[in-house]
Amino acid sequence: MNFYDFKFVFYLAISWCNLLEVDGITVAEQLKDVLMEGYDSSIRPVNNERDILIINISMNTMSVLTLDPAEETINFSSEFILQWKDEFLFWNKSDYNITWLKLKESFLWTPDTTVSTSIDTNYLIDASERYVSVKHDGTVRQSIYAVFTNLCDMNVDKFPYDQQTCMIKMGPWSYTTQEVTCIVGRDIAPNDTDFGDFHGNSEWDFEGIVSSVGETEDPDVNFTFSEVHFALTVKRRPQFxxxxxxxxxxxxxxxxxxxxxxxxxxxxxxxxxxxxxxxxxxxxxxxxxxxxxxxxxxxxxxxxxxxxxxxxxxxxxxxxxxxxxxxxxxxxxxxxxxxxxxxxxxxxxxxxxxxxxxxxxxxxxxxxxxxxxxxxxxxxxxxxxxxxxxxxxxxxxxxxxxxxxxxxxxxxxxxxxxxxxxxxxxxxxxxxxxxxxxx
Missing domain, CATH: 1.20.58 (Methane Monooxygenase Hydroxylase; Chain G, domain 1)
Incomplete structure (x- = not known):
């Protein structure tokens, strides 16, 4: 390709971009308008109402802040990654040349997940300001970062050489297993830097997280709810x-x-x-x-x-x-x-x-x-x-x-x-x- 051919292609690309960006509307904004047209964020995003929506919940980071044996609580900061398939959100990647699109969390349907074992949650970013990532095939990725105060049953028989295991339970609050089912990511070992940032504090060493799937039942209405369990294990440093x-x-x-x-x-x-x-x-x-x-x-x-x-x-x-x-x-x-x-x-x-x-x-x-x-x-x-x-x-x-x-x-x-x-x-x-x- 000589210089003139290259110049022609360059001006052609600029002209194509100008056609897509009319009156300050970018390609991403056009795609958002197309996706949000007729979209109802209160409806579970499945084409068949009998289909079960599967949510993958995993823990990306974990920092142990404090552990209070007298109150039997653990305070930690963590980022949870939620991923599911929204059957109402998809586009042809070749038409827009966009693989992932950032949208405000309030625009889309998101599961009302909560940490049921937490007695206090402090979100670092308000829900109205959080964004989710949407892939061209309908995959939605949500990040929840907060500081949690979680209940933890303490076994202090061997204090100060004790090791504590705290159960963190997370799942949808309103949707039953017939509507939403949770799956969990892999277990996390100590110093597992390939998967994320996990560490303890000056008193407690991070020993790992064992992930599993569980269920809770509401006997009054005979409902079953799916949830994931994260068994966090920490070991005390006895030197002090x-x-x-x-x-x-x-x-x-x-x-x-x-x-x-x-x-x-x-x-x-x-x-x-x-x-x-x-x-x-x-x-x-x-x-x-x-x-x-x-x-x-x-x-x-x-x-x-x-x-x-x-x-x-x-x-x-x-x-x-x-x-x-x-x-x-x-x-x-x-x-x-x-x-x-x-x-x-x-x-x-x-x-x-x-x-x-x-x-x-x-x-x-x-x-x-x-x-x-x-x-x-x-x-x-x-x-x-x-x-x-x-x-x-x-x-x-x-x-x-x-x-x-x-x-x-x-x-x-x-x-x-x-x-x-x-x-x-x-x-x-x-x-x-x-x-x-x-x-």
Missing amino acids: YVWVLLIPTYIITVVCIFGLFTPTANHGLREERVNLGITTLLSSAVILQIVANAMPKTSELPLLGNFILAEIFVVAIGVLFAVLVLTLHQRAHTREWRPPAWMLWILRMTGSSKFLSRNITKIRHKSSTAERIHYTGEGAYLFKNLDESLQSVREYIQEEDRDYFRELTYVKFFDRLDFLLLFIFQVGNALVTLFLVKQ
Whole structure:
């Protein structure tokens, strides 16, 4: 083709466009006028009234905004794509050179679809301003983008390692299965970038969407309605709750156990141990209240709540044992209490039994005639009294030495008892933590 032939074709194309665009009317406007002539947007677009209109509903994007376990709701933004065949809208593509035509949603018949599990819907674009795409063969494609607040049954037994599945139900509100039937698109796996944009938030990871078709019934009029079900699965990221609640609770309990059963403390400091235990109980109760406020009021506590409650019981039992040891230590000093033999054997203190024998309550003078010295002569009475006084002083010093060694032995005894209880409670606390956290 030479230059003149090309110029002729160019002017011919311009002339053809000028014929189609008369008085500012474009080809698209002419096509719209032809399609809308006699079109009734309130009539279901089928030639035979007995035909069933099939609507394909799929989810194109999904963003999890918030999930409230206490209210058992999930807030997400999503775009739903609806596609059906309008038998009243078709044209010859070669006549207009248009494959897809954009028309306002209010001009056409659209199914009155709604998310039945949603308690609040905020459409980002008003219905009067939304457009639909119409293909030359009558295929209509509608996009619905909104923020939904959806009901979601929560199972928080394994909180904060829980995984939630929320059911999203969508379908026509007025048309029965004899008029409109829904079909659904494919399932959506995590990180499925080929199909759309799906992701969670800072607390929840998107785990996928399983799509299915369901039906609901109206028993009053025996009507059945078709709908699609989207089972959205999200998994909680537990790091925040582990670092903010779980680990501090465990550390508080460990420190409290060390404070309750420190072997170096004597009986004069044991009253402060009880105060430490009560303060720790109050701290754990506050943490348990934080967890309870964030969870639904179910019949069972979540995993983290069970862990905190177990730590409270560990501290409470530790306080009771601290009170018991305080009582025994006080009794040993005031009532000359002798520990049973089995306790001495457990604490490996059988060699100290001679210091734990019953004490003498008063000074006894030796009256054996074999040991008594007979003084004669001048001053015998004076020497006799002096000898008895020295004997009494000697027995008193021996008794004081014996009491001193008894006190040292009791300190050693209760130190070992504290160490044994410290070991038992720390091991028990670690086992409780591992058992609950690994479930």
